[in-house]
Amino acid sequence: MPHRVRFVKDLEEIPLSVEERERLLRVSEKFPFFCTSHYLRLINFNDPSDPxxxxxxxxxxxxEPWGRVDPSNEANYTVMEGVQHKYDSTVLVLASNKCAGLCRYCFRKRLFLTDEKREERLRDVKALVEYLRGHPEVTNVILSGGDAxxxxxxxxxxxxxxxxxxxxxxxxxxGTRILSYWPERILNDPELLEVLKKYSLPERRIYVVTHFDHPREITPEAVRACHLLFKAGVQILNQCPMISGVNDDPGVLAELFRQLASMGVSPYYVFQCRPTVGNKPYAVPIERGYQIFETARGRVSGVAKRARFVMSHAMGKIEIVAMTREHVIFKFHRAARNQDTGKVLVYRRNPQAYWLDDYTxxxxxxxxLDERPI
Structure with a gap:
């Protein structure tokens, strides 16, 4: 690539005690560690709880034994190598099997697991285009991964x-995490901006769906990179999971929404952490997460409160919409089966639930209310 960044893959290169490094090596043998030097500079290593x-x-x-390798059953919706078609109008392409850093709570960490690393990325662009041409119901394509x-x-x-x-x-x-991990990817590549400008047109836009988890990830470099993307005609949305010890605090989440809105980036989704293998220490129970999310939204203006709190379940994107003293209420924001979209599910509350399947x-x-065609 035409610009350089230092990728750190060895725990010995970060300031940990010898004892801690030895303990964590057991983890990294199964769930690899890698990150950019840019992101590591943002961490206060003197604070063990630094988000x-x-x-x-x-x-x-x-x-800890917990979760599944593919909790949203993406394999069920894979129509060819690197291509998923879950919702009729949207095709998801795993365009890359690489990231600039491995988030510990990654829901697609099957791409990186040492003992069962999977190669799922798109190789055949021609086959993708043929598939799209054969499905006129598809109105949008997501290039993700990994990191597009x-x-x-x-x-x-x-x-x-x-x-x-x-x-x-x-x-x-x-879909990208680059603005958090490696904003220089955008700042130092005018050719990339020209490509985006050429294809992001008034009648057919390109959206960058970025991933900021915490206000401190929004660095001056990230702000400049967003500005360049806007100048290239790109629209920017932000989605992030709610992660224990990172943004499971109403004040932190509200400040993240404010900073995003001030940059012109729309808060889009806050995701329930998927029950992926290895994710137990990062997951927040659904009902506590909903209280955090709604409290944060209550502290910001309408422009900053456009995010929805959702989970990407095998059956579809399910929004957590309300909670009473006894019940929690979900709605199919988008369902794999079209007839389920808009359906409301009311469950008896379970404060220990991390996923829809935990409600019995x-x-x-x-x-x-009216299933007749409108």
Missing amino acids: LRRVVVPDEGEL LMLSTSRLRELISEVAKVPHVRFIRL ELVEEIPL
Whole structure:
């Protein structure tokens, strides 16, 4: 790539005590550690509970038996290598199998696991385009991974230009964590900005869906990179999971929403941490998460409170919409089966629930009030 960053993959290169490093080596043997020098400089290693440290430094709790390798059953929706088609209008492409850093709570860490690393990325662009042309219901394509912006600029140009030729694809999304881990990827590559400017048009936009977890990740470099993306005609959204010890605090989450809005970045989704293998120390129970989320939203203006609190379940994107003294209420924000979209699920509360499957007492299931065509 035409710009340089130092990738750190050895725990010995970060300031840990000898005893702590030895303990954490057991974790990194199963769940690898890697990060950029840019992000490591943001961490206060004198603070064991520093939130950015929590993001990238291994935790012994990751070895606790918990979760599944593919908790959202992405394999069920994989239609060809590196391509998923879960929602009728959206195709998700695992364009890359690389990231600039491995978030400890990654839901797709099957791509990086030492003992069962999987190769799922797209290789055949022509086959992707043929699939899209054969599915006129598809209006948008997500290039993700891994991280879409870990691709070379020439590979991105190839992917975007070929997808853009499909007439019924109205917009393209690029899923990336680069703005947090490596904003220089954007700052130092004018060719990338030219590619984005060429294909982000008034009638067919490119969206960058970025991932800031904590206000301290929004560095001056990240702000400048966002500004350049806006100048290239790109729209920017932010999504992040709620992570224990990182942003499970109403004040932190509210400040994240404020900073994003002040930059012109729309808060988009806050995700329930997926029950992926190794994720137990990072997960927040759903009901506590909902209280944190709503408290944070209550502290910001409308522009900053556009995020939704959702979980990416195998059945669809399910929004946590309300809670009473006895019940928690979910709604299918988008369902894998179209007839389920908009359906409301009312469950008896379970403060220990981390995923929809942990709720056992369904009180009521309410479809859209009028299922006749509108």
